[in-house]
Structures are given as C-alpha cells and as structure tokens.
Amino acid sequence: MTSINFCFDIWTGSNRHSYLGITGHWIDVEGDEKNALLGFERIQGEDSHSGENQAAVFWKVIKKYGIEHLIGCFTLDNASNNDTALKAIARYLRRLNITFVLEERRIRCFGHILNLVVKDFLWGSDPELLKLGLEERGDDADEIAVQQFEKDFDSWKKVGPLKKLHNALVFIRASTQRLDQFANIVRTTYPEESNVSVIPVIGNLTRWSSDYASLKWSLKKREALTEYLQEAADSKDYKQFSNEDMLSTDDWKDLVDIMAILEPLKRNTERFQFAYASGSIADIIPVMDEPFEFFEAVREVHKHNDR
Structure with missing residues (x-):
C-alpha cells in the first residue's frame, strides 16, 4: 500500500453548522486506485475556520485510523489558513519523528x-x-x-x-x-x-x-x-x-x-x-x-x- 494523499475543506450546512470533510486517496497492494471519505467532522468555536483548528480535527481523524505514518501529500485550495493547517500537521508529525517538508507535500487545487x-x-x-x-x-x-x-x-x-x-x-x-x-x-x-x-x-x-x-x-x-x-x-x-x-x-x-x-x-x-x-x-x-x-x-x- 502506498502513502495516503489527502484533501480537506470546510463546508457550511443550511443549519449554519460548519463541517470539515476529509478524503483519502491511495493505491492498494493490488495496484488499484482507492478513494474514501475518512471524516466529516463538525467544527466549532470562534476560530473554527482557523488552520490550527482544522489541523486538530484532521489529526483526530488520522489517529482514529492509525495512519499517521502513511501521510503523503495534500491537495488544498489557496486559502492561507490551509498553509497554517499544514504547518500544524508538520509539528504533530515531528513529535513522532516523521519528516514532513511542507513545500514538497502542498499541492494547489487547480479547480x-x-x-x-x-x-x-x-x-x-x-x-x-x-x-x-x-x-x-x-x-x-x-x-x-x-x-x-x-x-x-x-x-x-x-x-x-x-x-x-x-x-x-x-x-x-x-x-x-x-x-x-x-x-x-x-x-x-x-x-x-x-x-x-x-x-x-x-x-x-x-x-x-x-x-x-x-x-x-x-x-x-x-x-x-x-x-x-x-x-x-x-x-x-x-x-x-x-x-x-x-x-x-x-x-x-x-x-x-x-x-x-x-x-x-x-x-x-x-x-x-x-x-x-x-x-x-x-x-x-x-x-x-x-x-x-x-x-x-x-x-x-x-x-x-x-x-
């Protein structure tokens, strides 16, 4: 199995609640492409859209699956809070002695x-x-x-x-x-x-x-x-x-x-x-x-x- 590449973004429902959607994309041991919704988490608080908050929600989901060591690249939009989120994720990974170079892992969303x-x-x-x-x-x-x-x-x-x-x-x-x-x-x-x-x-x-x-x-x-x-x-x-x-x-x-x-x-x-x-x-x-x-x-x- 390859590393898992991720996308995440915030979506606001008609009930005015905000959610962070997280998807994973990888190649399995048989060489088949796999895509999955890994989390659709409610985010709250005054700074719910901040990069730090998004990173915390993402990390909670990743730990639940136990795939911290499989983190690959991130395809995200150009929002500056996404840069902040990846910096926070890099800090989480460093605590596990996992190298994460942001410039190599950050892919801009062409859409x-x-x-x-x-x-x-x-x-x-x-x-x-x-x-x-x-x-x-x-x-x-x-x-x-x-x-x-x-x-x-x-x-x-x-x-x-x-x-x-x-x-x-x-x-x-x-x-x-x-x-x-x-x-x-x-x-x-x-x-x-x-x-x-x-x-x-x-x-x-x-x-x-x-x-x-x-x-x-x-x-x-x-x-x-x-x-x-x-x-x-x-x-x-x-x-x-x-x-x-x-x-x-x-x-x-x-x-x-x-x-x-x-x-x-x-x-x-x-x-x-x-x-x-x-x-x-x-x-x-x-x-x-x-x-x-x-x-x-x-x-x-x-x-x-x-x-």
Whole structure:
C-alpha cells in the first residue's frame, strides 16, 4: 500500500453548522486506485475556520485510523489558513519523528485556481474584495463578512453590465409586489412555457458558478426583464430603481459575450468535479493548458472591442 494523499475543506450546512470533510486517496497492494471519505467532522468555536483548528480535527481523524505514518501529500485550495493547517500537521508529525517538508507535500487545487481566475475576469481586482481577502481565502473562510458585503449591493463593485444585472435582479426580489408584477410579465411573454421560473437567480461573491447560473437565467428572460425594468424606470412608485442600472442593447450584447466565455469554463470545471474526481496528474496536467489557450483566443477575438 502506498502513502495516503489527502484533501480537506470546510463546508457550511443550511443549519449554519460548519463541517470539515476529509478524503483519502491511495493505491492498494493490488495496484488499484482507492478513494474514501475518512471524516466529516463538525467544527466549532470562534476560530473554527482557523488552520490550527482544522489541523486538530484532521489529526483526530488520522489517529482514529492509525495512519499517521502513511501521510503523503495534500491537495488544498489557496486559502492561507490551509498553509497554517499544514504547518500544524508538520509539528504533530515531528513529535513522532516523521519528516514532513511542507513545500514538497502542498499541492494547489487547480479547480480553486480556475475559480479565482474566472472571478477576476468577471469582477476585476476590486479593492473591496481585496480588503475582504476573498481571493486568498477559502470559499467559506469569512462567510459573515461576505454576507454583510452582499447586503449592501451598491458597494458590490462589479463592472459594467454584470453590476447592472445584479442590481436589477436584487431590485425585483426585494418585495413580493415587484415579484408578482414581474411574474405576470414573464407568464405573458412566455405563454408556451409551463412551470416557467419567475424568481430571479442572483449570484454571490464566493463562487463564479452562481453568477453563471444568474446570467444563464437572465438571458432566457431577457425580453421580460427588459419590459419590467423599463416600466420600473418610468414609474414614480419605483424611485429606488436607478436609470443607471437600466440594461442597454450594448449591455445585453456584452452579457451574451460573457456567457459565451463562461460556457466552456463551466464545462471544464464540471470535468474536474466529475470525470476527473480522483485528481490524477495524468488527467489534470493536460487540461491545465486549456483555460490559458482559451483566454488567449478570447483576448484575440475581443482585442478591438472597446465596450
């Protein structure tokens, strides 16, 4: 049996409890690849997301299986608390006289890197996002700060049409009256569609796939959204809606272009999640070049686009 390689990450449930998921990956004595969920542990306390706390939970699980001497490499996202966690694990191992060189055992999660790249493409290097440290922290690392930031959507400095779309969708969902009026327009505009979704899908800061879902939904409802927003802009009852958030024809063209860029990146992400779930180097390395080549091609296509 080979060394066991690990992945771990924090997940927050709908009950607002946080859990640390730990998976192990190894080759057995017969040469077969094995993958297993080793732990799904509740983590608590004020510093539940800290690297030290994660390391303590990980070590408890490892000791339960008695596999301290089989620890191999770790594939984790780019959160700085993961660096702290591995430093703490290295200290645990040194007490057992086991050598652990962090730089040799730390593997960066390519899926997370791709997530950061696409977020930067969508939103830019926003000073407010940098202030929160979201680019360098885990997806759930500062959830309270993220939730507070999302509440003030005027401070969410998305660029161009994405910001307009986000603000428009938030405006519609802000009251049941607006939702009802929008729903009537949707059903009138798309009478042939049964059970058509009338509740706007709104993206969030942590995962670009939520903005992908929001954009995909909005493009399907473009005609209804345009009609509703025009009525809102003309109505004295909706002083809260800014004409600056009205989506122009050029804005919609930009949104279509953005969607065309996100589609293959979405497929690429799903390949990592499902087809390449084991994270084999033979699977990952060839695919790492695809996003780079794709963005190079996109830049060439849009190099004369001044929008």
